Amino acid sequence: xxxxxxxxxxxxxxxxxxxxxAYGGIHAVKGIDLEVRRGELVCLIGANxxxxxxxxxxxxxxxxxxxxxxxxxxxxxxGKPAFRxxxxxxxxxxxxxxxxxxxxxxxxxxxxxYIRNDADGIKADxxxxxxxxxxxxxxxxQTAGTLSGGEQQMLAMxxxxxxxxxxxxxxxxxxxxxxxxxxxxxETILTISAEGVTILLIEQNARLALEVSRRGYVMESGEIxxxxxxxxxxxxxxxxxxxxxxxD
Amino acid sequence: MHNLFDTRQHxxxxxxxxxxxxxxxxxxxxxxxxxxxxxxxITNLAILYVxxxxxxxxxxxxxxxxxxxxxxxxxVGAYVYALLASPHFxxxxxxxxILPIGAAxxxxxxxxxxxxxxxxxxxxxxxxxxxxxxxxxxxxxNLSQPVNITNGxxxxxxxxxxxxxxxxxxxxxxxxxxxxxxxxxxxxxxxxMLVAIIVINIRLQDSxxxxxxxxxxxDEVAARAMGxxxxxxxxxxxxxxxxxxxxxxxxxxxxxxxxxxxxxxLVESIMVLSMVxxxxxxxxxxxxxxxxxxxxxxxxxxxxxxxxxAALFGRTLLDPEVIRMLLFxxxxxxxxxxxxxxxxxxxxxxxxxxxxxxx
Numbered sequence: 279x280x281x282x283x284x285x286x287x288x289x290x291x292x293x294x295x296x297x298x299x300a301y302g303g304i305h306a307v308k309g310i311d312l313e314v315r316r317g318e319l320v321c322l323i324g325a326n327x328x329x330x331x332x333x334x335x336x337x338x339x340x341x342x343x344x345x346x347x348x349x350x351x352x353x354x355x356x357g358k359p360a361f362r363x364x365x366x367x368x369x370x371x372x373x374x375x376x377x378x379x380x381x382x383x384x385x386x387x388x389x390x391x392y393i394r395n396d397a398d399g400i401k402a403d404x405x406x407x408x409x410x411x412x413x414x415x416x417x418x419x420q421t422a423g424t425l426s427g428g429e430q431q432m433l434a435m436x437x438x439x440x441x442x443x444x445x446x447x448x449x450x451x452x453x454x455x456x457x458x459x460x461x462x463x464x465e466t467i468l469t470i471s472a473e474g475v476t477i478l479l480i481e482q483n484a485r486l487a488l489e490v491s492r493r494g495y496v497m498e499s500g501e502i503x504x505x506x507x508x509x510x511x512x513x514x515x516x517x518x519x520x521x522x523x524x525x526d
Numbered sequence: 527m528h529n530l531f532d533t534r535q536h537x538x539x540x541x542x543x544x545x546x547x548x549x550x551x552x553x554x555x556x557x558x559x560x561x562x563x564x565x566x567x568i569t570n571l572a573i574l575y576v577x578x579x580x581x582x583x584x585x586x587x588x589x590x591x592x593x594x595x596x597x598x599x600x601x602v603g604a605y606v607y608a609l610l611a612s613p614h615f616x617x618x619x620x621x622x623x624i625l626p627i628g629a630a631x632x633x634x635x636x637x638x639x640x641x642x643x644x645x646x647x648x649x650x651x652x653x654x655x656x657x658x659x660x661x662x663x664x665x666x667x668n669l670s671q672p673v674n675i676t677n678g679x680x681x682x683x684x685x686x687x688x689x690x691x692x693x694x695x696x697x698x699x700x701x702x703x704x705x706x707x708x709x710x711x712x713x714x715x716x717x718x719m720l721v722a723i724i725v726i727n728i729r730l731q732d733s734x735x736x737x738x739x740x741x742x743x744x745d746e747v748a749a750r751a752m753g754x755x756x757x758x759x760x761x762x763x764x765x766x767x768x769x770x771x772x773x774x775x776x777x778x779x780x781x782x783x784x785x786x787x788x789x790x791x792l793v794e795s796i797m798v799l800s801m802v803x804x805x806x807x808x809x810x811x812x813x814x815x816x817x818x819x820x821x822x823x824x825x826x827x828x829x830x831x832x833x834x835x836a837a838l839f840g841r842t843l844l845d846p847e848v849i850r851m852l853l854f855x856x857x858x859x860x861x862x863x864x865x866x867x868x869x870x871x872x873x874x875x876x877x878x879x880x881x882x883x884x885x
Contacts, residue, residue, distance in 0.1 A: 338751075359755075360750040361750050361752075364752065376751065377745075378740075378741060378748065380744060381740070389737060390752060392734070392738065392754055393752070393753035421877050
C-alpha cells in the first residue's frame with residue numbers, strides 16, 4: 279500500500295485540525311489537532327467526560343462538526359456520514375460494542391461485510407476472524423446477546439475487520455470488562471495492528487493503552503493537553519499522577 | 527412448516543407439499559362457491575388483507591418501524607384507482623395502467639411519511655404515523671370542495687371492474703364448460719398477484735436490502751458502522767410497504783365498485799398490524815397465516831354465532847359483533863402471554879425473546 283503523502287511530507291492516514299464537535303449543546307471538543315500515520319497504533323486517553331467519544335463520533339460523522347477539518351487518506355472527509363467512511367476503509371467499533379444481539383455470531387460477521395460483494399473473500403475473512411478469536415468459532419451459531427462482555431468486544435472487533443478496514447477506530451474496548459478479559463482484548467488489538475491495520479484507540483485505561491500504543495494523546499475537558507511517544511507519556515510525571523494512579 | 531417446504535433438504539416432501547397447496551388453492555373457490563358466493567368474496571378480501579399484512583410486515587417486521595397509519599396507503603391506492611376508472615371524472619383507464627400508478631403514488635406518500643420521521647422510533651414514530659393515517663382519511667373526507675376531487679363522505683361509485691379487452695372480471699362467464707362467477711375470476715387473478723408478492727417478499731428478505739433492514743431494526747448506530755445508509759434503507763422500507771398497500775387498494779376499489787373514507791379508518795390499520803403481530807412479525811408465512819385467520823374467523827363467527835345461540839338458548843343473547851371483539855381481544859391477550867413472538871415466529875424474533883438481557 280503506497281500511502282498518499284500530505285503536504286507536510288508525513289504519511290498521515292487520519293489528521294484532525296482544530297476540530298470542534300458539540301454534543302447536545304455542550305461544546306465537548308474545543309479545537310483539537312491529532313494525527314494517525316499509516317500502520318500506527320495511536321491512543322487517545324483521558325478521564326470520563328474529557329470528550330474522547332465525542333471526538334470519535336465527530337470523525338465518523340455521527341455528530342456534526344462545528345469547526346475544523348478531518349482529513350482521511352488524503353481527502354477531506356469532514357462531516358461525511360459513517361456509512362460512506364466505511365466504504366473508504368474507515369471502520370469503527372462503537373462504545374458498548376453494538377453487536378446485533380439477536381443475530382448469531384456468524385450473522386454478525388456477515389453483516390460486517392455488508393459493503394462487500396465477494397462471497398469467497400468474505401468466507402475467507404470469516405475464517406480469519408475465527409482464527410483470531412477461536413472462542414467465537416466455538417459459538418458461531420449462538421446469538422451475540424448470549425456472549426460475555428469480553429466476547430462481545432471481540433465479536434465487535436472481528437465484525438469491524440470484516441469490512442477490511444485501513445483505519446480502525448476503537449471506542450473504549452476495555453469498558454466494563456473483567457481484568458483478564460481486558461488483557462485479552464488488548465492482545466487482540468496488538469494482533470490486528472500487527473496485520474497492518476492502522477488503529478486509533480480511545481481508552482480510559484491509560485496504562486494499558488499507552489503500553490500497546492506507539493504514540494498517545496491526552497485529552498482534558500475538550501482539549502489535547504499532552505502528546506508524544508507512548509513510552510515518554512508513561513514516564514511523564516503529570517500523566518503518572520493524573521491517569522496512572524501513581525501516588526508517589 | 528419450514529421443513530415441510532424446504533426444497534433443498536427434502537425435495538420430494540417439499541414439492542409434494544407445494545403441489546398439494548397449489549391444488550387446494552386452485553380448487554378452493556369452487557368448494558367455497560358451493561357454500562355460497564359470499565365466501566369467495568370473503569376469500570378475495572382475505573387475500574387483500576394478506577397483501578396489506580405483507581406490506582406492513584416490510585415496515586414493521588423487517589425494518590422495525592412501527593407504523594399505525596398503514597391503511598392510508600391502501601386508501602391512496604384505492605382512490606387513485608377510483609378516480610382514474612369511474613364516471614366521477616369520466617376517466618376510464620385500464621387497470622394495468624392504474625395499478626402501477628397507484629403503487630407509485632402510494633410509494634410517494636410512503637416517502638412523504640418516511641422522510642420527516644427518520645429520526646423517530648418506537649412510540650414516537652407510532653404516534654406520527656397514526657396521525658398521518660388520520661390526516662389522509664380526513665383529507666379524503668373533505669376534498670369535495672372547493673373542487674370536488676374525492677366526493678367527500680359520499681365516496682365514489684360505479685368504479686370500473688378489471689377488464690382485459692372484452693374479458694370482464696366482474697361478469698359471470700362459462701369457460702371450458704365451467705361457470706366462472708365474477709368473484710372466482712378475481713380470485714384467480716388475486717392468487718397470481720399474491721404468489722408474485724410472496725416471491726418478492728421472500729427474495730427481499732434474503733437480499734442485501736433485507737439484511738440491511740435487519741441491522742437497522744437491531745441497532746441503528748451499529749448499522750451505520752457497517753456501511754449501511756440507514757436513511758435510505760428506512761425510506762425504502764416505507765416506500766416498498768406503501769407500494770404494496772397501494773396495489774391492494776386498487777384491487778379493493780375494483781372488487782367493491784364503491785369506496786368511501788369510511789373504509790380506511792384507524793381500526794383497519796390496527797387490524798392489519800394485529801395480523802402481522804399475531805402471525806409472527808418478520809416471518810412471511812406467519813404474517814400470511816395471521817392475515818388469513820383474522821380475516822376468516824370473524825366471518826365464520828358472523829355465520830355461526832346466531833344459529834348456535836338459537837340452538838342452545840332459543841334466542842340470541844350476544845350479538846356476533848360483540849363476540850367477535852371479545853374473542854379477538856382474548857386471542858391477542860393469550861397470544862402475548864403464551865406466544866409473544868406470534869403463531870409462527872421469525873427465527874430472529876424468537877431468539878430475541880429468548881436472549882436474556884439484551885432485547
